[in-house]
Amino acid sequence: MLTSTPKGLASGLSDGSEGRLPTVLRQALGIHWDFTISDGRIMVEHVHRGSPYHPPRRSPSWEELLEGLKAGFAAQGVPQDTCLPLRWGRETELTISAVQALDPLLKDGRPLTYRSGFLPQPVVRFTGQRDASGDLRDGFLTSFVNVSRIQQIQGMDEYGEILDGWLSVLSRLGFHARHVSARGKLATWRRGQVAGVTLHFSHLDMPIGDIVLLWNVDNPRLMAVDLGTGLERLAWARTRSDWLDLIFGKSVPLACPRTLDAIRTATLLLAHGIRPAARGAGGITRRVIGSVDPGSARLGVSALVRASYRYWRLFGEPEVPWPAVAVAIEEELGV
16 A cells, blocks of 8 residues: 655755754743753753652553554544555565655655554564573563554654654553653764654653654655654553563463564464565574474463464454464474
């Protein structure tokens, strides 16, 4: 699906107007925010920062958190769009970010996007931080849901408005603006045909996402915003609960964290029809299953697969039923 960009886009950033960013943010956020600008960097903090944070007595379910996000964006006139296919096959074998929906606009210079609006996009990445033993650190997963608001915009002012709108969404989820801050460099970065400015936002001391102003280098009138966070990290920031318990629940005693992460990711891949293969997307599936501890799988992986399958189907109906996913993992492991 392609979405047309509106006509009459305002001028982009070729005139150095990235220097307008502090003004744009001040106008959007208002008097309740402090701005610190030094050495080309900007910090935005609430004037009443420093108050204590009290996590909710009851952690919201994944369904409740997802519905809260959907309702929060809908209240701003931002509908939910369908997920991108997990098999990407362009610059990356798999979808690694919802921002890839903006490729036609930002990379090809065409006034089109694959998706627009609120997008809870399952992704697979191998870039998570790891400890000295090679295990993923708390807050990182190989597969997670990239919660994004992605859309083309007509001018830089919309960037500030979208950040302000995100604070309203967070408020609906139980966060308070006084605990949220944003920081970043004012200078633009460039990767190929795309340039941008990025602000990273945190809840207290925990990084939870970023908001990026993007434009096509050859045609800066083609501008977009990518507001992104991880659903799992957002829940972690909200609850401040144990990371493994939050993600894997009752499955934690059944296997080591590396195996739990691998089966979670393999379930996503296989449920989308990406079977083990020697190369390509299937090669990633084979690599993921290869990190499962065979000892943990000798009695079968169905319980772990079912738990992961229930989670992934919140974001779209899988192509492959869970029993076939479990069989495929066990066959690849030879157990």
